[in-house]
Amino acid sequence: MIVWVSNVSILLLFTAILAATYRLVVGPTVADRAVALDAIMVHILALIVVFAIRESTPDYLDAAMVIAILSFLSTVAIGKFMKKGVIIDRSAD
Amino acid sequence: MIEALTSLFLLIGVFFSVVGTLGLLRMPDVYNRIHALSKASSLGVVSILIASSIHFLTHSSAFSMKELAILVFLYLSNPVGAHAILRASYLVGVPLSERTVGDALKHEKSTHHE
Numbered sequence: 001m002i003v004w005v006s007n008v009s010i011l012l013l014f015t016a017i018l019a020a021t022y023r024l025v026v027g028p029t030v031a032d033r034a035v036a037l038d039a040i041m042v043h044i045l046a047l048i049v050v051f052a053i054r055e056s057t058p059d060y061l062d063a064a065m066v067i068a069i070l071s072f073l074s075t076v077a078i079g080k081f082m083k084k085g086v087i088i089d090r091s092a093d
Numbered sequence: 094m095i096e097a098l099t100s101l102f103l104l105i106g107v108f109f110s111v112v113g114t115l116g117l118l119r120m121p122d123v124y125n126r127i128h129a130l131s132k133a134s135s136l137g138v139v140s141i142l143i144a145s146s147i148h149f150l151t152h153s154s155a156f157s158m159k160e161l162a163i164l165v166f167l168y169l170s171n172p173v174g175a176h177a178i179l180r181a182s183y184l185v186g187v188p189l190s191e192r193t194v195g196d197a198l199k200h201e202k203s204t205h206h207e
Contacts, residue, residue: 009103020114082181
C-alpha cells in the first residue's frame with residue numbers, strides 16, 4: 001500500500017512542480033520568479049523524502065537536508081540582491 | 094496500522110503542497126502568492142517529514158534524527174525566507190493588486206532611505 005500511495009504522491013508533487021514552473025516562466029516580476037524557485041526547491045525536497053519512503057532507504061535524506069539549506073540560502077540571497085543589487089555588502093547597515 | 098498512518102500523513106502533506114501551489118498559480122499579486130504558498134507548503138513538507146519519521150522508526154534498524162533536523166530547520170527557515178523576499182519586493186516597489194484594500198506602510202515607504 002505504501003508504494004502505491006508513494007507513487008500517487010510523486011505524481012501529485014510533479015504536477016505541483018510543473019505549476020510552479022509555469023509561474024517561473026510567466027511570472028510578471030522578479031519576486032514572482034523567486035517565489036516560484038522557492039516553491040520548486042521545497043517540492044523537490046518533498047519528492048526526495050517521498051522517494052526515500054518508497055525505497056525504504058534513509059540515505060536519500062542527506063540530499064533532502066542539503067536541499068533545505070540551499071533553498072533557504074538562495075531565497076535570502078535573491079531577496080538581498082533585489083533590495084540592494086549586491087549580495088555580500090560589508091558596509092555598516 | 095503503521096503503514097496506514099504513514100500513508101495518511103503522506104497524503105495530507107501532498108494535499109497541502111498541491112493546494113499551496115494552486116495559490117501560487119491563482120492569486121493576483123506576489124504578496125498574496127507567497128502568503129498562500131509559504132504556510133501551506135511548510136505544513137505539507139512537515140507532514141511528509143512526519144510520515145517519513147514514522148516509516149523509518151519502524152522499518153529501519155537505527156533511529157535517525159535527520160527528519161527531525163530537516164523539520165526544525167524548515168520550520169525556522171521557511172518564514173524567514175518568505176519575509177526576506179516580501180520585504181525586498183515591497184521596498185523595490187513591486188505593485189500591489191488593484192483589489193488591495195489598504196497599504197498601512199505607504200508613509201513609511203516614502204520616508205525610507207536605503
